[in-house]
Amino acid sequence: MAVADDESDALTDAHSLEQALLGSILATIPDALIVIDMRGRIVSFSAAAQRMFQYAETDVLGENISMLMPSPDRERHDGYIGNYIDTGEKRIIGIGRLTAARRRDGSTFPIELSVGEVNDQGQRLFTGFIRDLTERQQAERRVADLQAELAHAGRVTAMGTLASALAHELNQPLTAIANYMEAGRDLLAAPGDLDRAMLGEAMDESARQALRAGEIIRSLREFIKRGETLRQPEPLRGLLAEGAALAFIGTDSRGIDMDVQVDRQVDRVLANRVQLQQVIINLVRNAVDAMHDSPARILRLSAAPADDGKVEVVVADSGPGLDPAMSRTLFTPFTTTKANGMGVGLSISQTIVEGHGGRIWATPSQWGGTAFHFTLDRADDES
Incomplete structure (x- = not known):
């Protein structure tokens, strides 16, 4: 009899230690843990969840989980649970998704939600691990901003080089056009008979140089097109x-x-x-x-x-x-x-x-x- 009592005490101590260890883990993990029942009522609200949502556990126990959701998820959530119970169709259980949550002050913030299911002696519970993505996305945004700044600096440098090259390439045909047009003006102003052949040649050369300038610009546009962003x-x-x-x-x-x-x-x-x-x-x-x-x-x-x-x-x-x-x-x-x-x-x-x-x-x-x-x-x- 004493042996049985000793074994019972050992099992009790092991169970208490297991519960204490589990409680310690849940109290220290950075992700929030929320447990709800089949009617969407909150039955467990971890310390991290209290910090994240700005609610005390006593404020939310027994309340519907929809209080932590922004519209339109708030209005639809009970329907999601009912649909799952009726059809067995899983929307996010075991999958997880990115969504938004609502703090006590009404502000919305991005979260990563992972949902699990527990069936204990006919009682079905749903566990949700929630990670606040605000800091991560701010960091990712900062990295993206830095990358954009570097890309912008690169584009400015490249544009400076292209502008210099374009000015150099266009300078010759534009100078030629100006010279031919001035020659044509001088021919028109000269006394005596108009040398139509020479005037026509000046106009033809001006047109050819203008077309050449256009080709230079088109070539630049084609070069830029080949540098399109990877999709x-x-x-x-x-x-x-x-x-x-x-x-x-x-x-x-x-x-x-x-x-x-x-x-x-x-x-x-x-x-x-x-x-x-x-x-x-x-x-x-x-x-x-x-x-x-x-x-x-x-x-x-x-x-x-x-x-x-x-x-x-x-x-x-x-x-x-x-x-x-x-x-x-x-x-x-x-x-x-x-x-x-x-x-x-x-x-x-x-x-x-x-x-x-x-x-x-x-x-x-x-x-x-x-x-x-x-x-x-x-x-x-x-x-």
């Missing part, structure tokens, strides 16, 4: 979601109803990832700034098939809309309505989109704000 197949939904999350960093994202909708037919596009995200960041930040004083802050990023094998991407908001006086100069550099803006974001976006073989334009959105549209090439499914 490769990229998942469009991920690009839009990550670009929007990056745009939210450092902005007031509280109360924004954001959604990303991508037609399944246009899953991938041919793009330079960094450049295309720069376009998305510019458009999303413009939308967030425009909606600053709007009673409803609606932001929609969508993509659908367009003509000629293209994909049309739309970034629409519920802001005050475009000033008609700005519509003609919308993409002109250094044109802006912002007090502290430089007016180059849309110009850069236009350059990037056109460099991808697409076009960009703006229309009124269905919520009274602005919808920016741009097109991209679809990626071949077999590429």
